[in-house]
Amino acid sequence: MELEELFVRFERCCRRNGQGVSFDAASFDDLFDILVHKWEFDVSVTLEDRERLTRAAVFSAARKGPLTHKSFKDVMARAVQEFDASPKKDYRLLASVGVPWGGRTPKVRLDGASIRFLAHRPDQFDLTFIENVTPKPKVLAASRYTHVVVGLKARSPSEAYDVAMRALDFVRACWSFRLNKTRGRQWHSNSNAPLSPIALGPIQTLHYPNGDPAIQRVWFDPFFGSSSESPNVSVKMEDCVDEFARIRKLIARYSFGPDIVNLMVRHVRALDSRDPAAAFLELWSALEHLTGTSKKNNQETVKRGTFIYADGAIETALLEVMRSRRNEFVHSAWRDGASREAASVLNVFVCDLVLFLIRNGRRFGSLAEFQAFLDLSRDESRLSVETRLRQLALRMRSGGRRQRSSAENLNGASAHHLVSNGS
Numbered sequence: 341m342e343l344e345e346l347f348v349r350f351e352r353c354c355r356r357n358g359q360g361v362s363f364d365a366a367s368f369d370d371l372f373d374i375l376v377h378k379w380e381f382d383v384s385v386t387l388e389d390r391e392r393l394t395r396a397a398v399f400s401a402a403r404k405g406p407l408t409h410k411s412f413k414d415v416m417a418r419a420v421q422e423f424d425a426s427p428k429k430d431y432r433l434l435a436s437v438g439v440p441w442g443g444r445t446p447k448v449r450l451d452g453a454s455i456r457f458l459a460h461r462p463d464q465f466d467l468t469f470i471e472n473v474t475p476k477p478k479v480l481a482a483s484r485y486t487h488v489v490v491g492l493k494a495r496s497p498s499e500a501y502d503v504a505m506r507a508l509d510f511v512r513a514c515w516s517f518r519l520n521k522t523r524g525r526q527w528h529s530n531s532n533a534p535l536s537p538i539a540l541g542p543i544q545t546l547h548y549p550n551g552d553p554a555i556q557r558v559w560f561d562p563f564f565g566s567s568s569e570s571p572n573v574s575v576k577m578e579d580c581v582d583e584f585a586r587i588r589k590l591i592a593r594y595s596f597g598p599d600i601v602n603l604m605v606r607h608v609r610a611l612d613s614r615d616p617a618a619a620f621l622e623l624w625s626a627l628e629h630l631t632g633t634s635k636k637n638n639q640e641t642v643k644r645g646t647f648i649y650a651d652g653a654i655e656t657a658l659l660e661v662m663r664s665r666r667n668e669f670v671h672s673a674w675r676d677g678a679s680r681e682a683a684s685v686l687n688v689f690v691c692d693l694v695l696f697l698i699r700n701g702r703r704f705g706s707l708a709e710f711q712a713f714l715d716l717s718r719d720e721s722r723l724s725v726e727t728r729l730r731q732l733a734l735r736m737r738s739g740g741r742r743q744r745s746s747a748e749n750l751n752g753a754s755a756h757h758l759v760s761n762g763s
Contacts, residue, residue, distance in 0.1 A: 341374060343375075343378060343409045344408075344409050346371060346374060346375060346378070346409075347407055347408050347409045347412060349367070349371055350363070350368075350371055350375075350398065350402075350407050351402075351406055351407045351408070352367075353367040353368060353371070354402050354407055356402070360403065361399055361402045361403050363402075372391075372394070372395065372398070375394060375398070376390055376391055376394050379394060379416070381420070382424075384499070385420075385423075385499075386496070386498040386499050386501075386502045387498075388496075388498035389423070389495075389496055389498050389499060392498075393416070393419050393420060393423060394416070396419060397412055397415045397416040397419050398412065400415045400419075401414075401415040401416075423495060423496075424495075426495050426496075427495075428493035428494055428495055429493065429494065429495075429500075429548075429554075430491070430492075430493055430548065430549050431491070431492055431493070431494055431497070431500035431504070431546055431547070431548065431549075431554055432465075432489055432490065432491050432546070432547045432548065432549055432551075433488075433489070433490040433492075433500065433501065433504035433505070433508070433544060433545075433546055433547075434461065434462075434465050434487075434488070434489060434544065434545045434546075434547060435487075435488045435489075435490070435505075435508060435540065435541060435543075435544040436461075436481065436482065436485040436486060436487050436488055436540070436541025436542075436543075437457075437485060437486055437488055437508070437512060437538055437539070437540060437541060438482075438485055438536075438537075438538050438539040438540070438541070439485070439486045439515070439538055439577055439580060440484050440486070440577075441457075441458075441459040441484075441486045441577070442576055442577030442578065443577065443578075445457040445486075445577055445581060446581060448507075448511055448584070450507045450510065450511070450588075451503065451506070451507055452492055452493065452503070453490050453491065453492040453503060453504055453507040453508075454490070454491040454492070455488060455489075455490050455491075455507060455508060455511060456488070456489045456490075456491075457486050457487070457488055457577070458486070458487040458488070458489065459486070459487070460487060461481065461487045462487075462489065462551070464550065464551035465545070465547055465551045466547070466551050466552055466553060467480065467545065469553050469556050470543075470545075470558050472556070473556065473557070473558050475562070477542060477543050477558060477560035477561075477562070477564075478542075478562070478564070479542040479543075479560075479564045479565070479566060480542060480543055481541070481542065481543075482541050482542060482564070485541045486577070487541075488508060490504040490507060490508055491549070492504055492507075497546055497554050497555040497557075500546060500554070501544075501546055501559070504546075505544070506605055509605045509608050509609060510601055510604060510605050510608075511584055512536070512538050512540075512608050513604035513605060513607060513608035514580075514583055514584040514587045514588065514604070515538050515580040515583055515584060516536060516537050516538045516608055516611070517583065517587065517604075517691065517694075517695070519537040519538070532563055532565070532614040532615075533565075533614065534611060534612050534613060534614050534619070535611040535613075535616075535619055535680070535683055535684060535687060536608060536611035536612050538580070539611075539612060540561065540612060541564075542560055542561055542564040543558050543559065543560040543561075544558070544559040544560070545557075545558050545559070561614070563614045587698060590698050590699070590701065591698065591701070593701070593702060594701040594702065594704075595705065595706070596701070596704070596705075596706045596707050597701075599706075599707040600694075600697060600698065600701065600707075603626070603629065603630055603694060603697075604694060606626050606629065607623075607626050607690055607691075607694065609622070610622035610623045610625075610626050611623075611687065616679035616680035616682075616683050617669055617679045617683075619680075619683045620665070620666070620669065620679060620682050620683040620686060621666065621669055621670070623683060623686045623687055623690055624641075624662070624666045624686060626690055627641060627645055627686065627689060627690050627693070628641050630645075630690065630693050630694065630697075631644035631645050631693070631711060631714055632644070632707075632708065632711030632712075632714075632715075638663050638666065638667075639663070640715075641659075641663065642656060642659045642660055642663050643656075643714075643715075644711065644714035644715055645659055645689055645693065645714075646659055646689075647713075647714045647715075647716070647718065648692065648693065648696045648714070649692075652718060655689075658685065659689060662682060662685060662686050662689075665682050697710055
């Protein structure tokens with residue numbers, strides 16, 4: 341649906357009276373969702389801020405007169421400009437991660453966020469507001485988890501939460517990477533523990549530096565077991581810190597480093613799910629994004645997802661099984677006790693590809709180049725032929741430019757000669 345038609349429909353369901361503007365609720369909700377999706381925002385604007393700005397602009401434009409594409413665009417442009425110019429406030433995200441406290445840990449600075457790891461939750465943070473939150477989390481803290489405080493500046497609470505969680509999740513992704521790769525298959529049909537070896541704690545809250553709540557909201561895991569739930573692994577904090585430093589140093593060398601960070605954040609969030617089937621589907625989505633096959637046949641996902649293996653026969657057959665499992669999940673909502681094992685198998689493929697990309701990132705100019713590399717033939721003779729043909733094409737292109745240049749010079753000289761003789 342084009343935006344002009346969308347606003348015609350908005351205007352049809354708009355009701356104006358002396359008290360203001362209202363809309364038919366059912367029609368408005370559908371049109372609003374479409375508008376938020378279609379309107380272009382800067383990538384730094386969170387979904388919650390997009391919805392807030394869009395809703396305010398729709399009502400503001402409707403109060404001024406007929407709601408049209410142009411009237412909305414004018415109001416929205418001013419709203420976005422004011423939002424961009426709004427001063428950033430100091431925020432603190434309070435969270436915890438599934439690593440036993442192991443002594444003093446260096447502060448991590450990442451993308452404007454400062455992350456501190458603590459043995460105990462700082463006393464100044466006020467959590468009494470949680471008593472009035474609905475729904476209410478069952479568990480507020482896990483005894484063996486390390487506490488985290490992320491400090492940053494942001495234009496809104498929504499932006500503060502998104503930026504802080506992205507920074508923390510990237511740290512968790514780096515910490516988890518070696519552990520993810522070595523854990524192999526997991527078979528716990530009766531367990532709701534997440535696949536992630538370093539999971540998030542039960543709640544996250546957002547505060548001002550003095551500890552007061554910045555927003556009356558708590559983000560929480562409704563399926564977190566109990567306050568005595570232990571971290572999934574026994575791991576030393578100093579090993580986690582070293583792993584983060586190593587991976588961060590490698591990624592910083594690459595022009596497409598932010599793309600790798602996004603991939604790793606997406607990966608670790610997929611592993612946070614306590615529903616193995618949901619984790620499997622999120623891992624498959626991460627694999628599609630990593631291989632550049634989100635809009636392709638999922639057989640292409642198998643082909644690219646196994647290219648890095650020397651022989652690849654076993655891996656291809658195994659990923660084909662995972663592809664069939666994915667289709668069963670999606671098309672027939674099929675579940676069984678083996679979902680967790682399937683998710684752990686798929687996790688190994690994602691880990692292998694990300695690790696290969698991190699180690700060989702200097703060989704690629706972009707994520708798209710890496711994905712094109714995965715699309716090459718596995719057959720050595722065919723690769724040799726393709727290499728020879730590409731080299732020939734390059735020589736012809738460069739040679740063709742020289743030939744055209746020579747021809748142009750020759751034609752120019754001939755024309756000058758004829759003109760001179762004619763005069």
